[in-house]
Amino acid sequence: MSDLAESLRWYERVFGAERQPQFDHRSTAGVLYAHIIDVPGLGLLELRCAPNTAKAISGYDPVTYAVPTRADLLAWVDHLDALGVGNSGELRGIIGWVLVFRDPDGLAVRLYTREHHEFDEANADVDSPWLRLSADAEVVDAKP
Incomplete structure (x- = not known):
């Protein structure tokens, strides 16, 4: 911090x-x-x-937290939106759904659902700027 x-x-x-x-x-x-x-x-x-x-670690995502369901993830989107916290909105992951937002220092916080869909790498949002792995990634402040 x-x-x-x-x-x-x-x-x-x-x-x-x-x-x-x-x-x-x-x-x-x-x-x-x-x-x-x-x-x-x-x-x-x-x-x-x-x-x-x-x-040095701004943009890094050291921990992903699990939420039980997709509905729980959407409730987090609503919560963050109500607080004015920039976030990715719901993104489709390879086996579930993910939400990304950043703390005041730019550290990425990820929430991933335990609820899952079929393995689907082809339709996952892997190119989202919110899912970049590099600390050099551009910090995104609003939904795409």
Whole structure:
């Protein structure tokens, strides 16, 4: 994270996360460098301030979260749209459906359905700019 306070606000707003201030991390000089948050359905996550790293991995998607159904994925699209968070909208994956959006530092967050369709690489949205694997990928701010 390049801005710990901004990232905390974003995770609270988007994921309903709750900060666990008793677990805040501080250097020996007393400088706050990490928050621990409790994310419903995921558990505890650490938001660590590391501006150079955040810049270097912007566009990267280190984790894909599962949602049970396509309807759940569409509910996430509605939620993100209501918050004004740019997102890919529903994309067709090779075996399911996927949604991609970015945190304040450009880190890609992917939601993929456990519900699936037949293996279908030919009709998957693999060319979507939201699914680029490179950290050099252009950050997309709105639906295509």
